[in-house]
Amino acid sequence: QTIVIATRNSGKAKEFKKMFAEKGYQVKTLLDYPEIPDVEETGKTFEENARLKAETIADHLKQPVLADDSGLIVDALGGRPGIYSARFAGEPTNDAANNAKLLHELTGVPKEKRTATFHCTLVFAAPNKKSLVVEGNWSGEIGTIPRGENGFGYDPLFFVPEEQKTAAELSDEQKNEVSHRGQAVAKLKNQWVEWLEN
Template sequence: MSERKQVVLATRNQGKVKEFNKLFSELGWEGISLANFEGVPEVVEDGETFEANAVKKAVTISTYLGLPAVGDDSGLEVDALGGRPGVYSARYAGEHATDEENWRKLLGELEGVPDEKRTARFRCTLVYVEPGKEPVIATGACEGVIAREPAGTNGFGYDPVFYLPAEGKMMAQLSPEQKNQLSHRANAMKRLLETMKVEE
């Protein structure tokens, strides 16, 4: 791989862009946000799995721009809710819901659920595509527990209510550096890189 590989991030989520670029910098990659391009088609995330959505995003953007692209789909799986919110994590409380509205709905649904049954995980599927080539797919997860009250101001999404027993903190209480060591996105990125090195 070249020293500075430019890769388009198939997202407009600025929280994800920041995280990706911290991870990319360690790989010698330069992640370019979709905000840098005009006229890029909006990708409708209508897949029933994280993988289906991530593949659709990466292939659509890579084909349109003629550049390598990384698509990701990620979300929260709560065991007591049968894996919900899952692919609907970003719009759990409605199509244009805020992060706080989403996690407040989640806490409401888990009211009365005992601590030992509040297990959950963040899951991320990353897909790397170069024009004309087969997608490279990797998945990562980060296990935790849904807290009863929010804490912390870092991160985004459900980070304020996602408790990490091994750290004794919420995801939102970790520094960006700490999060990039153990997040679902970081784990998926490590697997993606390992897979790509094998295929080279």
């Protein structure tokens, strides 16, 4: 069985491949469909953007498609970068520049005020069906120096107090067990068989 995920983010793709392989599914992403144009993320919420991506590509391919819209919500920044996390430092996405901008904006903010949440909304869409929506949240703190080589995006700055490690210092397996995306996928796996049958 193959599942199509409407993403061109290779970090997300790697995590989804691992999480669905456990269930015996193969994952294809838009990296496998270079001819499909990017969907413009014009929504005002994670859910609106995930819906845009999933529903547009499901219509295009005439088959079920999953999309992920995610980002980092930093309390001391009034929730920014939020839905703009991928393009915080401008387009195209540059993880190093995004992390540098985040550190710069948090200069002088003390540890107890550096709380943040990773959010993930997943939308599973299929032609002529009502979409399935699930979400996950992961709380942590923004560090002062990047640490770790794993993961992607803001992982080197996202400190996980329970583990005393950054998300980039966790193995892929460890991150998937607790992350915003891992929590959302767990909910999806509980609901999608019934959803596909109805």
